[in-house]
Every structure is written in structure tokens, then in C-alpha cells.
Amino acid sequence: MSRYxxxxxxxxxxxxxxxxxAETLRGCDLNVVYRSEDYLMAREVPGAVPLSRFSRLVTAEILVERYPNQQVRLQVVAKNEELPLHQRNHCQQMFEKISAAISNNQNWELLNLVAS
Structure with missing residues (x-):
């Protein structure tokens, strides 16, 4: 299982x-399937990968922590069922796409980013 x-x-x-x-995730070809006050789950739109590679479809989860000084900490997890046999696999590419979309969004200012 790939996980970033x-x-x-x-x-x-x-x-x-x-x-x-949610709009940022939709821009990354992900459909939001669950949303609460501090959590989003989105899945990659079927059709982005061949049907024979269904295990490559990515699920993204975002946990939101709000702080009193108007700062927000997001924990973003992108995962799928594909084994990460290649250094540049589909899940990693989707994680990078999501990270770039969050980092470059005009609606907020990015203060810090740590990716693993």
C-alpha cells in the first residue's frame, strides 16, 4: 500500500x-465523499486510471486543526492499494499534485510545509 x-x-x-x-481537491480530480467540521475525505475520479488498475485510485484525507491565532494545521494523507514498486508511482504523483494545489492556493498563506 502506498501512503504519503x-x-x-x-x-x-x-x-x-x-x-x-474541497474545491482544491476537486481541482485535483478528487471527489469529496465525506466532510465534517475538521475532516475531509476524497477519492480519485474513476477513469483517471485504467479499469485494470483500480488499485491505483487514490484516497486523500485531510485533518484540520484550528488554532486561536487564525493559523490552521492540515495533515494530508494520500494513499492507495498499489505497492510503491517505482520511485515515481501514481500515489506519489497525486500527493505532489495535492500538495502543490494547497501550497499555491490564493485563499491562504502557507507558513510551513513538512512532507514525508
């Missing part, structure tokens, strides 16, 4: 952060 994790610290003054995060 990143932590983002944002200066986010917007009250509607979760809808903006």
Missing part, C-alpha cells in the same frame, strides 16, 4: 476553509 503524508501550517482567516479545501 504532509503537514501544512496555513494563515487562514477565511471562515469557509473546508469548502475551499
Amino acid at each position: 503524508t504532509g503537514w501544512f501550517v496555513l494563515d487562514a482567516k477565511a471562515r469557509n476553509l473546508l469548502p475551499m479545501l
Whole structure:
């Protein structure tokens, strides 16, 4: 199973952060399948990978922690059932796409990023 994790610290003054995060994920070809006050789960749209490679479909999870000083910490996890046999596998590419979309979003300021 492939799994990539990143932590983002944002200066986010917007009250509607979760809808903006959901829109960011949709821009990465992911459909939001579950949303609560501090959590989003999205799955890759079928058709992005061949049907014979269904194990490559990526699920992304975002856990949101809000702090009193308008900072927000996001823990982002991208995972799929594919074994990471290649250095540049599909899950890693999707994680990088999601990370770039969050990092370059105009609705907040990125203060810190740690990816593993």
C-alpha cells in the first residue's frame, strides 16, 4: 500500500476553509465523499486510471486543526492499494499534485510545509 503524508501550517482567516479545501481537491480530480467540521475525505475520479488498475485510485484525507491565532494545521494523507514498486508511482504523483494545489492556493498563506 502506498501512503504519503504532509503537514501544512496555513494563515487562514477565511471562515469557509473546508469548502475551499474541497474545491482544491476537486481541482485535483478528487471527489469529496465525506466532510465534517475538521475532516475531509476524497477519492480519485474513476477513469483517471485504467479499469485494470483500480488499485491505483487514490484516497486523500485531510485533518484540520484550528488554532486561536487564525493559523490552521492540515495533515494530508494520500494513499492507495498499489505497492510503491517505482520511485515515481501514481500515489506519489497525486500527493505532489495535492500538495502543490494547497501550497499555491490564493485563499491562504502557507507558513510551513513538512512532507514525508
